[in-house]
Amino acid sequence: GKRALPGHTYCFSEEMAIEMKREAHIQQGLRKAMDEGAFELKFMPIHQRDKPWCTSAEALIRCTHPDLEGVGPDLFIPVAEKYGMIYELDLWVIEFCFREIGALKQEFREDIRDLRVAINISSLELNNPKLPAQIIMLANRHDIDLNTLDLELTETGLVSHKPSGLKMLTELRQHGIRIILDDFGTGYTAFNQLQHYPIDRLKIDRSFVNELSISGQAHTRSLVDVILRVAEIYGIPVTAEGVETQEQLNYLAQRGCHSFQGYYFNPPVALTKLIATRYQQKRS
Numbered sequence: 001g002k003r004a005l006p007g008h009t010y011c012f013s014e015e016m017a018i019e020m021k022r023e024a025h026i027q028q029g030l031r032k033a034m035d036e037g038a039f040e041l042k043f044m045p046i047h048q049r050d051k052p053w054c055t056s057a058e059a060l061i062r063c064t065h066p067d068l069e070g071v072g073p074d075l076f077i078p079v080a081e082k083y084g085m086i087y088e089l090d091l092w093v094i095e096f097c098f099r100e101i102g103a104l105k106q107e108f109r110e111d112i113r114d115l116r117v118a119i120n121i122s123s124l125e126l127n128n129p130k131l132p133a134q135i136i137m138l139a140n141r142h143d144i145d146l147n148t149l150d151l152e153l154t155e156t157g158l159v160s161h162k163p164s165g166l167k168m169l170t171e172l173r174q175h176g177i178r179i180i181l182d183d184f185g186t187g188y189t190a191f192n193q194l195q196h197y198p199i200d201r202l203k204i205d206r207s208f209v210n211e212l213s214i215s216g217q218a219h220t221r222s223l224v225d226v227i228l229r230v231a232e233i234y235g236i237p238v239t240a241e242g243v244e245t246q247e248q249l250n251y252l253a254q255r256g257c258h259s260f261q262g263y264y265f266n267p268p269v270a271l272t273k274l275i276a277t278r279y280q281q282k283r284s
């Protein structure tokens, strides 16, 4: 219960203590989960305007360890970043993803080969010069064509790791990997950064798409419009994330958005399920 003690300082330190405890709990849970491999990937389909089946799938990590029940990546990824566990975690995701694709290749040959896969990596990876070689090694091991791989990074990371980031992105692209700028519009230096980075695609952040459905949100509408216009000027295609309604889809499509992702189409599912659905859609 709350004590009748007034004063900002007291409340602040109590909140801090709770926050520190929560963080320690997540950190310990993560360590256990990593030692036990207690993670899985769900895949969220990305659709193009005039295609009934998805062209791409984004891998999203889930922790299956009971200690972290109900704790999503929005909470545990920042903790992994803070405690230096993110490199191990990102590598786990990359290898697990490649292995899952490899395992489905026998059964669904051409339906895997023409599917792009997008993997999120922490922007801290821009300071990890080993990453490109590790990705290439894992791709060779699991017979993955790097021309079908997208890496998603947030814009804030790009700005703070500029020289090393530039070098790495260039290297990754030389191997056929495409770079997606995630959560676009949530940072501040975004627009003028576009010309400095080798970016293949932008993702409009879910928060902007979300507000499109609320009538009278003229401000957000114009923000979405501005982002699409800027992307058009730089010649960069755009994916909208968090599309939940037909109205949002129509609005975005009408304004030249190229591809879409969100609950309107499908929630994240197991890769086997995504591939099986796609297989049926292609043949019906």
Ligand code: C2E
Pocket (backbone or CB within 6 Å): 044, 059, 060, 061, 072, 073, 074, 077, 090, 093, 120, 121, 122, 152, 182, 183, 206, 241, 242, 243, 244, 261, 262, 263, 264, 268
């Ligand atoms: P993100 O990369 O921006 O991923 C999109 C998030 O929005 C996902 O949440 C996805 O499930 C959710 N989403 C997409 N469309 C909709 C929609 O229509 N409605 C609603 N309500 N939600 C939608 P999730 O899976 O919880 O991931 C959260 C964040 O955690 C990701 O944001 C990403 O930054 C990070 N993350 C997830 N998986 C990984 C990973 O394997 N590695 C790294 N480094 N980060 C990851």
Ligand code: CA
Pocket (backbone or CB within 6 Å): 058, 120, 152, 182
């Ligand atoms: Ca993403």
Ligand code: CA
Pocket (backbone or CB within 6 Å): 182, 183, 184, 203, 204, 205, 206, 241
């Ligand atoms: Ca995003």
Ligand code: CA
Pocket (backbone or CB within 6 Å): 183
């Ligand atoms: Ca996000």
